[in-house]
Amino acid sequence: MELTLSHWVYGLFTLVIILTMIFRKGVVLPTLVGTFVIALCYKGSLLAGFTAIFQANLVAAQELFNIFLIITFMLALLHSLRDLGADEKMIRPIQKTMVNGHVSYFILAVVTYVISLFFWPTPAVPLICALLVPAAIRSGLPAIMAAVIIAIAGQGMALSSDYIVQVAPSLSAKAAGVDVDTVADKAMILSLISGVVAIVLAYVLNRKLIRKQGDPFIQKDLEKLETATNKTNKPHTRYLHVWSSVFAILVPLALIGVVVYMMYTKLASGRMGGLEGGDGAAFIGGVAVILLVLTTVAFGKQHALDYISTHITNGFVFAFKAMGPVIPIAGFFFLGSSDFSGRILGVESGPAFLFDLVQSTQSFLPQNDFLSAFSILIIGIVTGLDGSGFSGLPLTGALASSLPMDTSTLAAIGQMGAIWTGGGALIAWSSLIAIAGFCGVSVMELVRKNFLPVMFGLFISTLLAVFLW
Numbered sequence: 086m087e088l089t090l091s092h093w094v095y096g097l098f099t100l101v102i103i104l105t106m107i108f109r110k111g112v113v114l115p116t117l118v119g120t121f122v123i124a125l126c127y128k129g130s131l132l133a134g135f136t137a138i139f140q141a142n143l144v145a146a147q148e149l150f151n152i153f154l155i156i157t158f159m160l161a162l163l164h165s166l167r168d169l170g171a172d173e174k175m176i177r178p179i180q181k182t183m184v185n186g187h188v189s190y191f192i193l194a195v196v197t198y199v200i201s202l203f204f205w206p207t208p209a210v211p212l213i214c215a216l217l218v219p220a221a222i223r224s225g226l227p228a229i230m231a232a233v234i235i236a237i238a239g240q241g242m243a244l245s246s247d248y249i250v251q252v253a254p255s256l257s258a259k260a261a262g263v264d265v266d267t268v269a270d271k272a273m274i275l276s277l278i279s280g281v282v283a284i285v286l287a288y289v290l291n292r293k294l295i296r297k298q299g300d301p302f303i304q305k306d307l308e309k310l311e312t313a314t315n316k317t318n319k320p321h322t323r324y325l326h327v328w329s330s331v332f333a334i335l336v337p338l339a340l341i342g343v344v345v346y347m348m349y350t351k352l353a354s355g356r357m358g359g360l361e362g363g364d365g366a367a368f369i370g371g372v373a374v375i376l377l378v379l380t381t382v383a384f385g386k387q388h389a390l391d392y393i394s395t396h397i398t399n400g401f402v403f404a405f406k407a408m409g410p411v412i413p414i415a416g417f418f419f420l421g422s423s424d425f426s427g428r429i430l431g432v433e434s435g436p437a438f439l440f441d442l443v444q445s446t447q448s449f450l451p452q453n454d455f456l457s458a459f460s461i462l463i464i465g466i467v468t469g470l471d472g473s474g475f476s477g478l479p480l481t482g483a484l485a486s487s488l489p490m491d492t493s494t495l496a497a498i499g500q501m502g503a504i505w506t507g508g509g510a511l512i513a514w515s516s517l518i519a520i521a522g523f524c525g526v527s528v529m530e531l532v533r534k535n536f537l538p539v540m541f542g543l544f545i546s547t548l549l550a551v552f553l554w
Contacts, residue, residue: 088445091127095421095438098123102417102480102540105466112476113410116417123420123438124430125216127222133430140429141416148259149415152252153408155361156205157400158249158373164396165380166332169325172212174333176200179217185223186295193221193231194238194284201243203340206509207407207516209239214523219307222367225296228306232524233287233534240442240509241539242280244474245501246273249344249369252408253504256415256475257496259326260482262424264493270292271554275546282533283535283542309525328383343369360424411475417477422486438485457490458498462543465502466511474507474515494554498547510539 098119105112117138124137166172179196183189196217218231246269247253252271261268271477296303331404347368377393419425420438427435461481468477481499486492509516513528517535520530 088441089127091123091436092438092442094126095119095123096442098417099421099439099480102314102414103464103467106470111410113413116413120413120420120429123410127430127436136431137420137429140431141420142412144425144428145412145416147417148419149255149408149412152250152255153401153404154518155250155370155373155408156252156404157397158370158377159204159400160208161393161396161400162336162373162377163208164399165384165392166336168251168384168392169329169332169380171329171332171336171380174329175337176212176216180220183224183226184222185219185298186221186227186230187292189221189224189226190230190234190288190295191284193217193226193234193299197235197238198243198280201239202246202249206239206244207519210235210401210516210519210523213239214520217347218524222303222306223298225298225300225303227291227294227296227302228309228524229526229534230287230291230294231339232520232526232531233285233538235290235524236535237246237280237283237287237539240516240520241283241505242276244508245504246276247280247504248273253475253478253500254497256411256478257482257500258484258493259380260415260418260422260479261485261492261496261550262422263486263496266275267493270326271494271550272500274553275497275501275550278546278549279505279539279542282545283538286538286541290538305527311516312545324539327401328380332376332380332383336380339372339376340517343372347503358374408475410473411479411507414476415479418483421483439483442487444487451468454490454551457488457495458547461485461488461499462502462547465499466543467502469503469508470512474504475508477503477507490551491554494550501543501546505539505543510535 098115101115102112102119105115119143120138121134125131125134127133163172166175167369176196179192183192193213197206197213200213213235218228219236221231222228245253248269249266251269254272255265257272258265258268377396381393382389382394407448416429418439420429422439423435423437425435426437427433429435461484464484465477465481468480478500481495481503485495485499488495507515509520511517511532513532517531518528521531
């Protein structure tokens, strides 16, 4: 295989992007410049370079816009539930089950995981920290252990699979050129393995910290937590109280029903056809919109027309803040894939820069699934050092299609490394800061507590992936 100047330039900019991530800097600038220079080298035209920058971002935006929509609608629904006070009522009964610190630890794990699957951890954390963490601390669970389990279950286990909203598997699958469902299913299994191992190990390592009720340190943790989560509650009329109770029951039942139906169609797809590709995300997005309409009307009545616009606008703002920088990054790595490079460069048959580069090194590398799996895991962890978690998925997905192992498995492994690291479980400059702040603990102490359980969980899940697939 003959490598051209464009191949070498693509490889050079890929290394620059990885080094930039290692130094925790933004990679949008090098991806934009790289796209321009590669197109210039490939077509030998300044005009082609300028056009390619726009086309790369346009192609990425077209491919990923469904992600922005699902984030928008789910967040808008959560905001409308907060208007009614239904978000608090949904989880308030759980407080009564927190009878001691040991039970509270695992209840926090389950509740954080479930809520984060549907609404993402970032908007879910304030709700959990405000309502469930105080009850957990009163039962004897130290604040630092509460922070550990929220980070592992939400920012790690739930976000790394992202099975409901499917932002992460969509990014990985698009870059890898494989079916979203295949990556999503494997990522779910790997996230559960990583998460369960990390949760159990964190409990074993820290269980001696759990206090008996009446311990004076419990009050100190509660005082720190009260300061961190201080908020004013809006008064609700009896009318809103009734509707908040209705939707506190209806919304969880509807979302659970969606998941049950999705799982049923997946298991029965051989007979009746399942929800393929992005249909699952579209299904839950549509249900979220109908629930949004109902909750907004219940809260605003004649003002519902204005309120729903505000919620959707706020949802879009959050989506673009969270995912906006991913578009130019995805555009650069789409340029390295033959599935998208033709549309970006304006040619009928596009080059496969990244695949060709990796293929050219195959004779120098051992053809080993173990090496491929742990290489992509390490690359995923490195890309997660930027504190995002999502920005590295186009790279790990693209590399997955070039290495000598099942592509969807490698894409899922890379997704684990990137999101467990940058999503908010392993590094202090990520959204882990929010968890530490809400729980009133040191973010550096939280990182230290998370490190060994999370790394061991990732090691076990990657090892099992090699043998399973």
